[in-house]
Amino acid sequence: MDSRDIVLNILMDIETKKTFSNIAISKALSKNQFEDKRERAFITRLSEGVMEHLITLDYVINQFSKTKINKCKPLIRCLLRMGTYQIMYMDGVPDSAACNEAVKLAKKHGFSSLAGFVNGVLRNISRNKDNIEEPSKDKNSLEYLSVKYSMPIWLCKKLKNDYPETYVSILDGCFADRDTSIRVNTTKISRDELKKMINEAGIAVEYGYYDEKALLISDYDFIKKVPGYKKGYFTVQDESSMCAVRAAGIKQDDTIIDVCAAPGGKTTAAAEYLNGTGKIYSMDISEDKLELIEENVDRLGFDNVIISSHDATKKLSDMEADVVIADLPCSGLGIIGRKNDIKYRLEEEQLAELVKLQREILKVVCDYVKPKGTLLYSTCTINPDENQENVKWFLNKYPEFTLKEERLFVQGVDNCDGFYFAVLVKG
Numbered sequence: 001m002d003s004r005d006i007v008l009n010i011l012m013d014i015e016t017k018k019t020f021s022n023i024a025i026s027k028a029l030s031k032n033q034f035e036d037k038r039e040r041a042f043i044t045r046l047s048e049g050v051m052e053h054l055i056t057l058d059y060v061i062n063q064f065s066k067t068k069i070n071k072c073k074p075l076i077r078c079l080l081r082m083g084t085y086q087i088m089y090m091d092g093v094p095d096s097a098a099c100n101e102a103v104k105l106a107k108k109h110g111f112s113s114l115a116g117f118v119n120g121v122l123r124n125i126s127r128n129k130d131n132i133e134e135p136s137k138d139k140n141s142l143e144y145l146s147v148k149y150s151m152p153i154w155l156c157k158k159l160k161n162d163y164p165e166t167y168v169s170i171l172d173g174c175f176a177d178r179d180t181s182i183r184v185n186t187t188k189i190s191r192d193e194l195k196k197m198i199n200e201a202g203i204a205v206e207y208g209y210y211d212e213k214a215l216l217i218s219d220y221d222f223i224k225k226v227p228g229y230k231k232g233y234f235t236v237q238d239e240s241s242m243c244a245v246r247a248a249g250i251k252q253d254d255t256i257i258d259v260c261a262a263p264g265g266k267t268t269a270a271a272e273y274l275n276g277t278g279k280i281y282s283m284d285i286s287e288d289k290l291e292l293i294e295e296n297v298d299r300l301g302f303d304n305v306i307i308s309s310h311d312a313t314k315k316l317s318d319m320e321a322d323v324v325i326a327d328l329p330c331s332g333l334g335i336i337g338r339k340n341d342i343k344y345r346l347e348e349e350q351l352a353e354l355v356k357l358q359r360e361i362l363k364v365v366c367d368y369v370k371p372k373g374t375l376l377y378s379t380c381t382i383n384p385d386e387n388q389e390n391v392k393w394f395l396n397k398y399p400e401f402t403l404k405e406e407r408l409f410v411q412g413v414d415n416c417d418g419f420y421f422a423v424l425v426k427g
Contacts, residue, residue: 003039003046004082004101005108006032010047011078014341021051021341029222037221049089050081051340052175055150057081060088060132064124067117076114079106083122087129095126145171154348155333162384166413170382173412174337179206179216180223181416183237183265185300186213187272194233201227209415211242213272232300237265240334240409240419241378245269245325247405247423248376254322256280259312259365262289264296266325271302281319283310312361316368323374326365328358330379330386334411334418355385362394366401371427375401378421382410387420394424401426 006028013024025047029040050057058069061080069077079102086098099122106115136144145156149171159167184191191207195215198205203226208214215234220226228234245266250256250273258267262284270280280302282293287309297305310316312328331354332342362377369375377394379386387408395401406422 002101003042005105006043007046007050007082008075008078008105008109010043011050011082012075014051015074015078020339021047022339040221046082046085046090048340050078050085053085053089053150054081054340054344055152056147057084057088057150059135059147060084060125061121063133064128065121073111073114075109076106076111076118079118080121083118084125087122087126095123099123099126149174151343155343155346158348158383162382163410166410169412170410170418171412173410173418174343176337176412178337178415179204179218180220180236181208181238181242182215182217182226182234183211183242183269184213184215184234185232185268185272187275188231188301189228189233191215194228197227197233203227208239208242210239211246214239214242230299235265235268235296235300237269238335238417238419240414240416240421241265241327241380242269243407243409244327244376244378244419244421245273247407247421248323248325248374249423250274250323252277254278255320256323256325257319257321257365257368258282258325258327259310259361260284260326260328261293261307262286263292266327267293267305268296268300268302270323270325271297271300271305274304276304278304280305281321282307283312285309285311313357313364315364319368320370321368321373322370323376324365324368325376325378326361327376327378327380328361330354330358330381331383333381333383334409334420335380337411338417351383351385355390358386358390359393362390363397366394366398366426369401369426373426374404375424375426376421377424378419380417380419382408382418382420387422391422391424 010024010028013019014021061069061084083098083102086093087095103115103119106118135147142153142156146153159170163170184194195205203220204218206216208216250270256270261267261282267280267282282305290307293307331346331351336343401424404423404425409416409419411418
C-alpha cells in the first residue's frame with residue numbers, strides 16, 4: 001500500500017468506526033513499522049493534520065464544492081479532506097500530486113464516477129487557496145475562531161468566557177508541537193544516565209520543566225525503540241501528571257488506592273516513590289484497560305501492585321489507604337493538542353454529566369482515606385466546573401478535609417498539557 005492509501009484507511013477507520021485517531025494511527029503504523037521512516041512521518045503528519053484541522057478543511061471545501069462535505073460519501077469526504085490538507089498546509093507536496101493521488105484512490109476504491117468531482121474540487125481549491133473567504137472580519141468572533149482553530153463554536157465560547165485573557169494562547173496551544181514527556185524510572189536508572197543513553201542513540205533529549213524525573217524527547221521513531229523502554233527505564237507521562245503524584249507526598253510503606261488507574265501512569269509513579277515497599281491497589285472499570293496497567297507495571301518492574309476491575313462509583317468495603325488517587329473521567333480539554341478527536345466528540349451537555357459523575361466518585365472514594373491521609377483529585381481538563389468548582393463543592397460537603405495544594409496547568413500558557421490537581425488532607 002502507498003502512504004496515502006494508508007492514510008485513507010486511517011481516516012475511514014475514524015470516520016466509519018469512530019475509532020479514536022491516536023489508536024487508528026498507531027494501529028496502522030504498527031502494521032507498517034518496517035516501512036521507510038519518512039513515509040511513516042508523512043502518514044502521521046497527514047492523518048493527524050486532517051483531524052487537527054477538520055472544521056477548517058470542511059469550511060474550505062464547502063466554498064468550492066456544490067455538494068456540501070457532510071453530504072458526500074464517507075470515502076470521498078476523506079479524500080477531499082486529505083487533498084485539501086496537502087494543498088493548504090504541506091508546502092513540500094506539489095498541489096498536482098495531492099489532486100492526482102486523490103483521483104487515483106477514488107478510482108482504486110470503486111468511485112471512478114466521482115473521480116472527476118474530486119479532481120475538480122481539489123484543483124479549484126489549489127487555484128484559489130490564497131483567496132479563501134474568511135468566516136468573519138472580526139478576528140475575535142466565535143465564527144472566526146471556530147474556523148481558524150477548527151474548534152466547535154460552543155467550545156470557543158466557553159474558552160473565551162472562562163479564560164478571557166488567555167483564550168487565544170490556549171487555542172494556539174492546541175496546535176503547538178511539543179516534545180514527548182517521559183518519566184524516568186529512578187528505581188532502575190538516574191535521569192542523567194538515561195539522558196546520556198538516549199542522546200547517544202541520536203535522539204534529541206532535554207530535561208523537563210517541572211519535575212526532576214522528567215525528560216523531553218523528540219526526533220525518534222517508535223517509542224518502544226527508544227533505548228531503555230523495553231528495560232523499563234522510563235514510561236511516557238506528561239509532566240503535569242508527574243507533579244500531581246509528587247504533590248501527594250507518598251512515603252515508603254504507604255498503602256495507595258488508584259481508582260481510575262488505566263493506563264497506569266500514576267500507579268507506576270506512586271510505585272516509584274514506594275521503592276518496593278507498601279502496596280498499591282490499581283483499579284479500572286474497563287477489563288481491556290487492565291492489560292495496559294499490567295503491561296506497564298511488569299515492564300517497569302513493580303511487584304507491589306494489585307490490579308483489579310472495579311467501578312469507582314461502587315463502594316468497596318474494608319478499604320482504606322494513606323493516599324487515594326482519583327484521576328477521574330473528564331472532558332479532556334487539556335489534551336486536545338494530543339487527542340484531536342476530543343473537540344469534535346464532546347458535546348456541551350456532557351460537561352454537566354461529567355461533573356455529576358466526578359462528584360459521585362468523590363463521595364465514594366473519600367471514605368477510603370485514612371485519618372491524616374491524602375486524597376489526590378486530578379483531571380486532564382481546564383474546565384473550572386470540573387476542577388476548582390468540584391473542589392469547592394467537596395470541601396463544603398466534607399469539612400473534615402482541607403485543601404493542602406492545588407495547581408492548574410494551562411496548555412499554551414505552560415509547557416505541558418492542560419491539567420488540574422488538588423491535594424486534600426483528611427483530619
